[in-house]
Amino acid sequence: MSGTAAVITGWSVVSPFGFGPKSYVDGLLDGDVTARPVDADGPPLPDALASTVPGLDPAAILDGRGVRHLDRASQLALATLSDLVDPGLDTGERTGLVLGTALGSVQTEMDHMRASLRARRPHLLDPKTLASGTMNCAAAQCAIRFGITGPNTTIAGGRAAGLHALDYACRLLAAGRADRVIAGAVEEYTPARAWLTHHACSRRLEWLGEGSAVFRLEPPGAREPLAHVLAVTGRVAVDHDLPAAVVACGRDVLNRAGVGAAAVWAAVGAGSSLREHAALAGLVGPDALTRIPDAEGIGDTGAASAAFAVATALGLVGRWPEAAGRHVLVMATDPNGAVSGALLRLGGA
The missing domain is CATH 3.40.47.10 (Thiolase/Chalcone synthase)
Structure with a gap:
């Protein structure tokens, strides 16, 4: 990726x-x-x-x-x-x-x-x-x-x-x-x-x-963007250390996008455990994990978990003026060892 x-x-x-x-x-x-x-x-x-x-x-x-x-x-x-x-x-x-x-x-x-x-x-x-x-x-x-x-x-x-x-x-x-x-x-x-x-x-x-x-x-320029997809990447935690894989994948997606961890306004971990959330907080700071509401009210949505996390970020663009132009990091983990991350820059700025 x-x-x-x-x-x-x-x-x-x-x-x-x-x-x-x-x-x-x-x-x-x-x-x-x-x-x-x-x-x-x-x-x-x-x-x-x-x-x-x-x-x-x-x-x-x-x-x-x-x-x-x-x-x-x-x-x-x-x-x-x-x-x-x-x-x-x-x-x-x-x-x-x-x-x-x-x-x-x-x-x-x-x-x-x-x-x-x-x-x-x-x-x-x-x-x-x-x-x-x-x-x-x-x-x-x-x-x-x-x-x-x-x-x-x-x-x-x-x-x-x-x-x-x-x-x-x-x-x-x-x-x-x-x-x-x-x-x-x-x-x-x-x-x-x-x-x-x-x-x-x-x-x-x-x-x-x-x-x-x-x-x-x-492609950029086709219509008014709700968000720019800056980078998407993924990896597999072959040693079953999902928290470490989350950090490595998060760093990778930020490096590919040329964005520093300090520039991440909000982060969300789809399907993540408490240990994986803690690892993500260590990468981008704990405040970033508090700015986007989680979707726990709709339960464990399995394969749709990461898509709902992206939908949540997009939903903020029209509701919160402070979200415009901000970077949002979406991370997803699965118990089988798959880890993926995407960095979005929200539109509206």
Whole structure:
């Protein structure tokens, strides 16, 4: 990964706070907590609480066309893009799409496996649901529904997936493969994900959440920027020392951007533990970690964690005049050892 020359000119989000940037920023600044009791009438779950997107109705968004067999991750991604994509401008062969995920729709994949084991013959599966069992289903559905015919990529990167998607989008722009790229990440809450997270002991917050955040990236000068993406980089903590990897990755992204640690106005650690937060505070100073509200009110959003952190930074541009022109460092860590960082310079200055 390397330094970039791209700007974010638009964004959209679907979260347990509701639909659109306004509901998301309002919920964050109000300190709302969206945890709700899980459905007691549904399948047994290891969780008592979860943060889910209320009122998700893909039929209303897509005029009822082919929504019955869509997995929840695809529904969330489609709902998010519907608020961002301008069919007259943001589609066609010069527009790309990059979507971050963890494992795709784990629920659909497990449903297929269960059906294969229980069916009279292993191959007797419902063909209408097979597409949802592939990791790139959400990105493919978005491209099909909105006419995005440029590069289409799915990146599996755990909690760092959103930053990996930003980096890939910047690479597409730098290589001239697209004039604009829609990039972000999505995560669903389902019984399958709940049980996998429970058995892996990988939950970073008390309860799980879901949602999607996407961003429109373009070359500088295309439109008024909400933020400049100065650098994105990442590494793997092969020795399992995540705090040390956070510091090393943070220094790397700052060096690539040519920005000193003292110039970082705010920093946020997506999916980070207390030890990793402390390591980040040691790099940029403890005050930097207090200037952006965390998104803990929507729970552990897994693969969408880093994307929500970027969305939070963008949401401040229109609310806090003091945020204009400031540098924001977004770091993301995953229990598997992946660490990624991005440095943004907020617009509005």
